[in-house]
Amino acid sequence: MSTAQTQSPELQISDRLARAYRFRILGTCFAYPGLGDGARIHQALEAAVCPQTLAALPSGSAVLEAWAAVDDETLRAEYTRLFMGRTPCSLxxxxxxxxTQLAGPGPLLADISGFYQAFGLDTSDEDAERPDHLAVQLGFYGILLVKEAYAISEGWGGHAEVTHKAVARFLTDHLGGWQGVLLPRLREQNAASPYPETAAWLDEGLADECARLGVDPTPFKRPLEDPLQADEFICPHGAGGSARVPAEQPVHFEHREGAQH
Known part of the structure; x- marks a missing residue:
């Protein structure tokens, strides 16, 4: 029995919520930055005072300092250069x-979407990202941890166990594969702060999760051109329409009644 399983319910809840906060912040860091997002992310990081969330991971302080120094124009330009369109740093x-799949990416996207729908998070056309986008996956992982914490707080042992198993499986089958992927590619592209520091924090967070849950995800392979990324289109967020992004199947989280907790 793991240490986490022998903790009091209060400590288990605190643990899940601290980890959820970490991954929700990471998801925001890797989403397209709107006006003022740099400052908001820095404020969120400053609020992450729980050692389990920020200070316990070596790169936490570097991430906090990196996001304190960014300005909106530089942040959006660097995000566009690094992550949008045909790029070796795809998200x-x-x-x-x-x-690596003979059937192409379809089964992968369907499996990820199946996770979202099983936990009451339907996809719609109201957001700009595909289900397999790193920011979406990070946000969903945080939601799973919150749901697990809520089930524990309500004494719903069965729901907590189902959610815990889903956390481990999603980490094994999907999110955990991101470990070690972005940081070397960002360094090759001479990426400016805060993205290398955030990628290092992501790697540490994923390693910590894998150790906690005792899982060994299959690492991603060498990137090939994403077959779902068509020729570039004008980004609706870009100033003057100068930023360019690929066509995507969007995802937006919406709660459904009767979903798993």
């Missing part, structure tokens, strides 16, 4: 994992 899992 879409299909670029890495989907290319």
């Amino acid at each position: 879409h899992a299909a670029t890495y994992a989907g290319s």
